[in-house]
Amino acid sequence: MPRFSVIVPVYKVQGYLRECLDSILTQSCTDIEVIAVDDCSPDNCGNIIDEYAARDARVTAVHLPRNVGLGRARNAGVGHATGEYLLFLDSDDSYTPGALRAIDERLAVTDDPDVLVFDHVRTHWWGRGGRSMTADLLASAGTDTFDIMSSPQYLHLFLVAWNKAYRRDFFTGHGFTYQQGLYEDAPVTYQALMCARRIACLDRVCVQYLQRRRGAITRTPGRRHFDIFAQYAGLFAFLDEHPELDGARPLLFERMINHFLATMPLGERVLPEDRAAFYRETVGYYRRYKPDGFTPPDDTYRTQWRLLPGSPYPVFQACVLAERLRNALLRKKSEVRKATTRRINRAIAGTQRRRPLDPNLAVYSAFWHRGVLGDPAAIHDVARMLAPHIHPVWVVRPDDVERLPEGIDHVAPDTPGYHRVMSRATYFVNNVDWTHGLVKRPGQIHVHTHQGTPLGHMGVDLLGRPAAKYHVDVRAMLRRADRWDFSLVSSPYAQQIWDRAYPCHFTSLPTGAPRNDVLVRGDALRTVALRKRLGVPDGNAVVLYAPTRRDHRKSYVPRLDFEHLVRELGPAVTLLVRLHPRDTKAEIRGLQLRDLQRRGQLLDVTDEPSVQDMMLVSDALVTDYSSLMFDYANTDRPIIVHGDDWAAYRAARGAYVDLPAEPPGHVSTSTEELTDLFVSGAWQDARSAALRATFRRRFCPYDDGHAAARVVSLIMLGQEYPLSAIPQQDARQLRGAAHPAVPDGTR
Numbered sequence: 001m002p003r004f005s006v007i008v009p010v011y012k013v014q015g016y017l018r019e020c021l022d023s024i025l026t027q028s029c030t031d032i033e034v035i036a037v038d039d040c041s042p043d044n045c046g047n048i049i050d051e052y053a054a055r056d057a058r059v060t061a062v063h064l065p066r067n068v069g070l071g072r073a074r075n076a077g078v079g080h081a082t083g084e085y086l087l088f089l090d091s092d093d094s095y096t097p098g099a100l101r102a103i104d105e106r107l108a109v110t111d112d113p114d115v116l117v118f119d120h121v122r123t124h125w126w127g128r129g130g131r132s133m134t135a136d137l138l139a140s141a142g143t144d145t146f147d148i149m150s151s152p153q154y155l156h157l158f159l160v161a162w163n164k165a166y167r168r169d170f171f172t173g174h175g176f177t178y179q180q181g182l183y184e185d186a187p188v189t190y191q192a193l194m195c196a197r198r199i200a201c202l203d204r205v206c207v208q209y210l211q212r213r214r215g216a217i218t219r220t221p222g223r224r225h226f227d228i229f230a231q232y233a234g235l236f237a238f239l240d241e242h243p244e245l246d247g248a249r250p251l252l253f254e255r256m257i258n259h260f261l262a263t264m265p266l267g268e269r270v271l272p273e274d275r276a277a278f279y280r281e282t283v284g285y286y287r288r289y290k291p292d293g294f295t296p297p298d299d300t301y302r303t304q305w306r307l308l309p310g311s312p313y314p315v316f317q318a319c320v321l322a323e324r325l326r327n328a329l330l331r332k333k334s335e336v337r338k339a340t341t342r343r344i345n346r347a348i349a350g351t352q353r354r355r356p357l358d359p360n361l362a363v364y365s366a367f368w369h370r371g372v373l374g375d376p377a378a379i380h381d382v383a384r385m386l387a388p389h390i391h392p393v394w395v396v397r398p399d400d401v402e403r404l405p406e407g408i409d410h411v412a413p414d415t416p417g418y419h420r421v422m423s424r425a426t427y428f429v430n431n432v433d434w435t436h437g438l439v440k441r442p443g444q445i446h447v448h449t450h451q452g453t454p455l456g457h458m459g460v461d462l463l464g465r466p467a468a469k470y471h472v473d474v475r476a477m478l479r480r481a482d483r484w485d486f487s488l489v490s491s492p493y494a495q496q497i498w499d500r501a502y503p504c505h506f507t508s509l510p511t512g513a514p515r516n517d518v519l520v521r522g523d524a525l526r527t528v529a530l531r532k533r534l535g536v537p538d539g540n541a542v543v544l545y546a547p548t549r550r551d552h553r554k555s556y557v558p559r560l561d562f563e564h565l566v567r568e569l570g571p572a573v574t575l576l577v578r579l580h581p582r583d584t585k586a587e588i589r590g591l592q593l594r595d596l597q598r599r600g601q602l603l604d605v606t607d608e609p610s611v612q613d614m615m616l617v618s619d620a621l622v623t624d625y626s627s628l629m630f631d632y633a634n635t636d637r638p639i640i641v642h643g644d645d646w647a648a649y650r651a652a653r654g655a656y657v658d659l660p661a662e663p664p665g666h667v668s669t670s671t672e673e674l675t676d677l678f679v680s681g682a683w684q685d686a687r688s689a690a691l692r693a694t695f696r697r698r699f700c701p702y703d704d705g706h707a708a709a710r711v712v713s714l715i716m717l718g719q720e721y722p723l724s725a726i727p728q729q730d731a732r733q734l735r736g737a738a739h740p741a742v743p744d745g746t747r
Contacts, residue, residue: 005083071178452627459501
């Protein structure tokens, strides 16, 4: 008996069918049977499923003698099923990689419940959409099981056949069958959920739900959408036959009327000329099935609920329109309030700019106001010791305030407090540009720390790179860079690149990167604490994988087979995966990475605030073209460049360094090559060490563990700092900038 029977009803989908079947048959869970039901399709679908059945013994092709519709085609598939669990997949949809294995694992953890519900993602014909609106509801269930009477909120789950796994003996034992017509999913979904003693959830996207431009029945308007009434009549007939389910009547009545109200205004379903009739049917069902003592819900449709008992359709229509106009007016008022607040804040800023600068006030920000991070954080920590008279204030988004260390003075962007400190502060430290609207006053000193040594093209060098320049206004970027007074660099190479890429009015300071001080010096106690917090087993080697983003790709595309890699690395190696900050919403995080983390095979550390911590805790770095390699070289630990698409990256973004020719360690171009480097031990051999030493000499000569102190001494205190690690010609440059005319508050 196979674990899963996947039933695929097929009708007029020849352009999508192969992708659907391939998504099932290529799953890592192979204990399956696929029952493809040809509903007398007039195109080539019947031949396609015969082809798959001949090629793969797991596929059964069922040909119906006449067209019976989606629901009855599913019923035919159930009759051929032998698996422990039934799954239904529409033939224009597909499973995500690893979906069936994730479903199998959750079924095992929850001790084979009657029903398992999982998540999906909408894929529109023009591009990918988002997860279902009930994703948080699925997540809140965890690994618990429940029934609907104790957890009625789960009746709000998406009413479809293909987001559930049904235990076959439960499904067939209760005689559940799909009826003819549209909305056939609703009755079976509700019947199964009400009868199930144990329901479980999986907060994982398992299905890609395609919204076709043409051909989708649910998006073809007409009287067929009146089938919804007969489907719900069948549901309440089922309740009449099962008096033990009477307690569910109020819940199902509410869901039914809300379904009617949600369907009625949809132009792709109910035609305008049919809406009065649809409304009259809705009122009739309200009167016929309303339970005694029922209280209408206070939800999105509360106005419509109040009108339903007896209002004529013109009155109902007018009241709904009035409510929409009222909501639009409220939105307009909100926009006016926000605009007024912006004007007030600008007035506050103008008033503050008439006051003298505060020579003892410094403003910090990092990564678009995400918290106390990066170079600004390192400078801030040292400034509190060396220059305690200078008061630090951080600009932090409200969503990130709760993660701030204790005792950090902060303001939120575009608030009165923000405009006060931005108008009067003397020192500004940031690793990205301040907003375009910031007015820089004479005497204010802007320190730009950058986020790393550049590998890919930056600034004006992007002008010839349309793929990398998309949505980037280089002229605006240069106007913001014109505010910089000082640009911190870690090498002559970096200085040359920044001076070339940003032809602006700043001075490059060969200080080293403050964020790398901890990497140069090391911190054994911090490393031990980090390993413990992350749950790294004692004695395990830790490998950090940190890829950069691809400008020529709309979304993240995995460059590694993570499942293969962790299997070959074995349990003695812990893999940390940290995607680029702009890939935090990448689908793979909720798919393969989440599955592997749940199995204890890797850790997704993309959301960890400090990348320096992740570098500190790791024993080796695997990256592609990320600037992290320049920072990580300071640890003197192995680096592997996984450059499988170097030619494409260089063509799209451009590169200042021929990385494959001058790497900081070994180079791999496939998952197998990368795996071999670790299995063979070559990742930490003498050649790796020699390449790393050469790389560090070229790109990290100023990083000596004292960069932050050097910056504070030079810029905030006007004093020289010991320059033992800095070559003499660069030390002279630092001394020339050593007294940058610190303002006295009168300028």
